[in-house]
Every structure is written in C-alpha cells, then in structure tokens.
Amino acid sequence: xxxxxxxxxxxxxxxxxxxxxxxxxxxxxxxxxxxxxxxxxxxxxxxxxxxxxxxxxxxxxxxxxxxxxxxxxxxxxxxxxxxxxxxxxxxxxxxxxxxxxxxxxxxxxxxxxxxxxxxxxxxxxxxxxxxxxxxxxxxxxxxxxxxxxxxxxxxxxxxxxxxxxxxxxxxxxxxxxxxxxxxxxxxxxxxxxxxxxxxxxxxxxxxxxxxxxxxxxxxxxxxxxxxxxxxxxxxxxxxxxxxxxxxxxxxxxx
Amino acid sequence: xxxxxxxxxxxxxxxxxxxxxxxxxxxxxxxxxxxxxxxxxxxxxxxxxxxxxxxxxxxxxxxxxxxxxxxxxxxxxxxxxxxxxxxxxxxxxxxxxxxxxxxxxxxxxxxxxxxxxxxxxxxxxxxxxxxxxxxxxxxxxxxxxxxxxxxxxxxxxxxxxxxxxxxxxxxxxxxxxxxxxxxxxxxxxxxxxxxxxxxxxxxxxxxxxxxxxxxxxxxxxxxxxxxxxxxxxxxxxxxxxxxxxxxxxxxxxxx
Numbered sequence: 001x002x003x004x005x006x007x008x009x010x011x012x013x014x015x016x017x018x019x020x021x022x023x024x025x026x027x028x029x030x031x032x033x034x035x036x037x038x039x040x041x042x043x044x045x046x047x048x049x050x051x052x053x054x055x056x057x058x059x060x061x062x063x064x065x066x067x068x069x070x071x072x073x074x075x076x077x078x079x080x081x082x083x084x085x086x087x088x089x090x091x092x093x094x095x096x097x098x099x100x101x102x103x104x105x106x107x108x109x110x111x112x113x114x115x116x117x118x119x120x121x122x123x124x125x126x127x128x129x130x131x132x133x134x135x136x137x138x139x140x141x142x143x144x145x146x147x148x149x150x151x152x153x154x155x156x157x158x159x160x161x162x163x164x165x166x167x168x169x170x171x172x173x174x175x176x177x178x179x180x181x182x183x184x185x186x187x188x189x190x191x192x193x194x195x196x197x198x199x200x201x202x203x204x205x206x207x208x209x210x211x212x213x214x215x216x217x218x219x220x221x222x223x224x225x226x227x228x229x230x231x232x233x234x235x236x237x238x239x240x241x242x243x244x245x246x247x248x249x250x251x252x253x254x
Numbered sequence: 255x256x257x258x259x260x261x262x263x264x265x266x267x268x269x270x271x272x273x274x275x276x277x278x279x280x281x282x283x284x285x286x287x288x289x290x291x292x293x294x295x296x297x298x299x300x301x302x303x304x305x306x307x308x309x310x311x312x313x314x315x316x317x318x319x320x321x322x323x324x325x326x327x328x329x330x331x332x333x334x335x336x337x338x339x340x341x342x343x344x345x346x347x348x349x350x351x352x353x354x355x356x357x358x359x360x361x362x363x364x365x366x367x368x369x370x371x372x373x374x375x376x377x378x379x380x381x382x383x384x385x386x387x388x389x390x391x392x393x394x395x396x397x398x399x400x401x402x403x404x405x406x407x408x409x410x411x412x413x414x415x416x417x418x419x420x421x422x423x424x425x426x427x428x429x430x431x432x433x434x435x436x437x438x439x440x441x442x443x444x445x446x447x448x449x450x451x452x453x454x455x456x457x458x459x460x461x462x463x464x465x466x467x468x469x470x471x472x473x474x475x476x477x478x479x480x481x482x483x484x485x486x487x488x489x490x491x492x493x494x495x496x497x498x499x500x501x502x503x504x505x506x507x508x509x
Contacts, residue, residue, distance in 0.1 A: 132346035136405075139304050140360040140412065141336040143328075150363060154350050231350060235388075235395030 009202040010209070013193060017206055020189040023103070027175045027185060030107045032168060035114025042119035043126060057119070064116035069109070070177050076109035077102070077181040106178040110171060117167050125160035126152055158229045165222040169215050176211070186210060255318075257282040257447055258416050263312030263323065265295070265302050272298045273309070274471035280416070285448045287458040289482075290468035291494060296451040299468065300418045303449070304338045305331050317415050336364065339409035343421040345401040347393040353380060353404045354389040360412045379407040383437045399430030403437050410441060417441065419450040435461075455498060459483055467491045 042057045064072065081097045088095055129152050137147045179188035187207055194203040256279035263276040272295040280286055288296045301307040302323065303314060309323045316337045321330050347356050357376035361367045367375065380386050383403040393401050402422055409417060422438065423431045435457050442448060442461055452458060458465060458479060465482040467475040467490075475488045486492045 130346070130349070132342060132344050133348055135306050136340070136342060136346035136348070136408075137359075139306060139335055139338070139340040140408075141332050141364045142360075143332065146363055150359065151348060158350070231392045231394060235392070236390045 006199060006202050009199055010205045013190075013203055013206045014210065016193060017186050017189055017203075017210060020184055020186045021210070023183065024172070024175050024185040027103060027106055027110065027178060027183065028168075028172050031110035031114055031171055031175070034107065034111025035118045035167070035171070036122075036164075038112065038115035039118030039122050042115060043123040046119070047123055047126065061116045061119060064113055069113055069174055070180060072113055073106060073109045073177055073180045076105040080105055080108070102182040103178070106175070106181040106183050109181070110174055110178070113174070114167060114171055118164060121160050121163045121167065122156070125156040128159050129155045154229075158226075161222065161226055161229065165218070169218060172214060172218070173211060176207075255315075256280060257284075257317060258449075259315040260303070261313050261315075263299070263302060263309055263314075265298055265307055265309045272471055273302065276312070276471075276473060278466070278473065280447060280449060282447055283445050284463045285442045285450065285461055286464045286466060287462040288449065288451045288466045288468055289453075289455075289458065289494075290474075291497075294468045295471050296468055297420050300340070300420050300449065300451060303416070303418060304335050304340055306340070336412070337415040339412050339414035339417055341402070341405055341409050341417070341419040341422050343425050345393070345398070345405045345425070347401055347405055347408070349393050352390045352392050353385055353396070356393075356404055357408045357411050360408065365412065375411055376407075379411040380404070382410075382440070383407045384433070397430060398426045399433045402426065402434045406434070406437050406441065410446065415447065417446050417448045419448060419452070421451050421453070423452065423454060455483070467494065469494075 042061065045053045045057045048054075081100075084095045084097050087093055133151055133155075134147055137151045142150065175185055176187035178185050179191070184192075190203040190207045191200075194200040258278075258280040260276060260278045263273050263278075264271075265273040276299060278286075288299065290296055298307055302309045302312070305323070305326065312323045314321050314323060314334070316334065319333070319337075321334050326334070347353075348359060351359065354373070354376055357379055358369070358372040361372035361375055362369060365372075377386070377389070380389060383406055385400060385403050385407060388396065388400065391400075393404075396404065406422070419438065423434050426434060431454070435454065438448070438450070438457075439461050450458075450462070462479055465475075465477065465479055466473055467482060467488070469490055475482055475486070475491045482491065483495065486495055
C-alpha cells in the first residue's frame with residue numbers, strides 16, 4: 001500500500017510555504033492599519049452622532065458584520081473593476097484595471113471588514129473612560145484634543161487591547177481567503193504545492209502549524225504589551241528616607 | 255473691586271430651574287462655603303463657574319477679566335478654566351498616571367512648563383499635602399483621603415485664582431475626612447481664594463470667612479459663620495440648621 005500519510009513531508013514543505021509568508025504578513029499589516037484608522041473614524045462619527053455620516057456608518061458596520069468575508073472579497077475583486085470601468089466610461093479617465101494587483105482588493109476588503117469590528121471595540125473602549133477624569137482634564141484648561149490624547153486614548157487603549165488582539169488573530173487567518181483575489185499568500189501557495197503531488201492533507205497540516213505558530217507568537221506579544229500598559233497590581237515601596245510629613249504638618253497646624 | 259464677581263447666573267435642566275440669577279462677589283483670599291439642602295444647585299453653581307455646565311445666562315469677572323457665560327468662545331473658555339481649578343467629590347485622578355504625573359500633567363500640558371520644571375513644582379505641592387512619600391503610587395494604590403490630597407495638590411499646583419471644591423470629603427470614610435480638611439485648611443492659610451460646597455459644619459465654622467445659604471436656586475442668606483450659624487435670621491435657614499442639628503443628635507433616639 002502506498003504511504004497514506006507522509007509525515008516527513010508536513011515538515012519538509014514548510015520552508016517552501018514560508019517563502020510566501022511575507023505576503024501574508026504584509027496583507028495582514030495593511031489591513032490592520034486600514035481597520036484601525038477607518039474603525040477609529042467610524043467610532044468618532046457614531047459617538048458624536050454626526051448627522052448623515054453617523055447613519056451611513058451604522059449601515060456600513062451592519063452590512064460588513066452581516067456578510068461573510070469571502071463574499072466581501074469577491075465583491076471587492078469584481079466590484080472595484082466594474083466601478084472603475086464605469087468611471088472610465090463616463091469621466092473619460094483611463095485607469096488600467098488589469099494593472100491593479102490582486103492584493104489591493106484583498107487589502108481593501110479585509111481592511112474594511114476589520115474596521116467594522118474594530119469601530120465597535122474602539123467605541124466601547126472610549127466610552128468606558130470615566131467621565132469624571134475627562135471633567136478634571138477639561139477643568140484644568142486642556143483643549144478637547146489634549147483631553148483625547150492625554151486622558152481618553154491612553155486609557156481606552158488598555159481596554160481595547162485585548163479585543164483588538166483577538167480581531168488581529170482573526171485577520172491573520174482571514175488572509176487565507178485572499179486567494180479569491182488571486183493573491184499568492186501561504187494558503188494559496190500550499191494549494192499550488194499540493195497540486196503537484198496530490199498531498200493535500202500534508203500541506204494543510206503544514207499550513208496549520210505555520211498559522212498556529214504565528215498566532216502563538218502574537219498572543220505572547222499581546223500579553224507582554226498588556227502587561228506593559230496595565231497599572232501595576234502592587235504599589236511601589238514608599239520612600240522611607242523622607243520624613244513623615246503628614247505628622248510634621250499636623251504638629252505645625254495644631 | 256472684588257477678585258471674583260458673578261452676575262445673574264442662570265441655569266436650568268429642562269424645565270427645572272436650578273440657578274435663578276445668582277449674584278456673588280468673592281474677595282481675594284476669602285474662603286466661602288456654600289450650604290443648603292440637597293438639589294438646590296450648590297454643585298451646579300460651582301460647575302457653571304468653570305463651564306462644566308453651560309449656563310443660559312450670566313457673567314463672571316475674575317481678576318479683571320470679564321466673561322459672558324452664555325456666549326463664550328472656546329478660547330475664552332480655556333482662559334476662564336485656567337483661572338479656576340476644581341476639586342471633585344470623586345477625586346477624579348487620572349488612573350493611568352501616578353501621583354507625581356497627575357500633578358505634573360496640568361503644569362506640563364496647560365502651563366507649558368518643561369518636564370523638569372513641572373516635576374519640581376509637582377514635588378513641592380505633593381510634599382505640602384503630605385504625599386511626598388507616595389510619588390509613584392497610582393490612584394488605585396491610594397486611600398480615598400490620599401487620592402483627594404493628591405487631587406488638591408494637582409489643583410493648587412496650577413496656582414488658581416479661585417479654587418472650587420465640590421463636596422471634597424463626602425465620598426470619604428469618616429476616619430479619612432480629617433486629613434483632607436487639614437489640607438484644605440492649609441490651602442486657606444496659604445491665601446488661596448476658595449469656594450467650597452460642604453456638609454462639614456464644624457469645619458465651615460472654623461475655616462470659612464463667609465457662608466452662603468442656597469435654596470431653590472437663590473442665595474437666601476449670606477454672612478459670616480457667626481451670623482449664619484449662631485443668629486440665623488432667615489426662617490428657611492433656621493429650618494435647615496434645625497434639620498442638621500436633628501441629625502446630629504440622632505444619638506438621643508438610640509434605645
């Protein structure tokens with residue numbers, strides 16, 4: 001009987017797949033940035049209830065959360081060229097649709113999908129910041145921007161970190177669907193590789209190992225960042241060298 | 255002319271008129287206590303002075319600069335807020351910054367001092383309130399009384415013309431009230447002008463120069479502690495004081 005499962009191949013294939021890892025990581029990184037930026041803008045628009053924009057943002061979030069990512073990738077891949085053709089036709093412009101690399105469509109689709117989820121995380125993190133502290137900052141004479149940058153954002157970040165980390169992990173795995181936009185990331189590379197020797201099972205095992213290791217590293221990194229931004233559990237040692245001032249003051253005032 | 259002059263301050267929430275044309279002048283170095291039944295606009299008065307609430311009408315003059323509170327620009331708002339500082343019932347320290355950073359924050363960000371200058375000034379203020387040995391403690395590591403002392407240091411570091419204190423001891427355990435009152439007394443001694451809402455009548459009697467009795471959005475009585483507490487002329491004021499005294503003598507009812 002031929003070898004049912006080529007255990008060795010699972011590992012020997014990994015280097016071939018890793019050659020495409022930069023594509024996966026680059027796609028993840030850009031989609032992450034788009035997600036955070038657009039998500040932040042959506043959160044601000046919805047929190048300030050800016051007319052028209054706020055309703056549009058709500059509809060956008062609802063649609064993107066309510067449709068599968070693979071459908072969104074196809075819509076981006078087929079829809080954007082159609083839109084460009086339409087613009088070319090009516091505006092007389094000359095965009096060359098075939099020049100656009102597939103990864104751009106994947107970046108847009110994955111980025112916007114992220115933004116829908118991130119916007120809710122960012123919104124709830126910002127709203128979780130204690131109003132009293134904002135009043136304290138305002139009454140010091142800080143401008144709105146200073147309050148946002150010095151008080152709201154630092155505290156919102158530590159609240160948002162965990163859910164944003166989860167969403168980043170989901171995104172990395174989501175990039176495996178980018179082959180729909182003809183992007184050669186590691187999953188697509190794996191399929192091509194398996195097409196040569198029909199060892200599909202082995203290549204998917206290799207891919208599983210790669211994704212899991214990336215996610216594992218990422219979890220460690222997130223945990224380290226979280227530890228860094230969180231307020232220490234234990235108070236520091238009190239500076240004993242200084243005299244007990246409260247006692248001295250009590251005597252002075254007595 | 256007085257250091258602070260408030261004229262015709264009006265504020266309502268919906269149909270509920272909370273402040274109904276308040277006129278009030280405060281001299282430099284004066285400690286003015288506001289007393290009155292709950293819901294009569296004591297906190298709202300304080301919060302309207304530094305525009306945490308937006309009054310419908312009224313003007314305020316601080317140190318020669320006049321602001322029309324109903325038509326204030328955002329630039330004037332920042333100016334007014336830099337003359338006044340607020341100490342809150344719930345302390346409202348920045349939770350992600352330690353005691354020293356809390357006090358440095360306004361000095362560095364609003365007063366534009368360098369980090370080192372801000373640090374020196376903050377150290378000095380924290381030592382004054384007796385928190386010099388807990389500079390690197392975060393608010394979560396401090397007791398309520400300690401947090402409030404840091405909050406007072408944070409306000410005083412900015413050298414406000416007028417210090418607003420909104421029930422600074424109401425959220426504290428009874429045994430922690432003393433240390434905060436002592437800190438406020440020290441600030442009064444140092445010559446700060448203070449407008450204070452409080453229920454600590456003994457403290458008011460000893461430290462305040464003037465007491466204002468606020469009821470239903472109006473100043474009903476205004477005088478020295480002796481005039482207000484010992485010989486109240488106003489009938490409503492007498493009722494209010496009787497009510498507090500009844501609470502004080504609750505021991506009498508213990509069987």
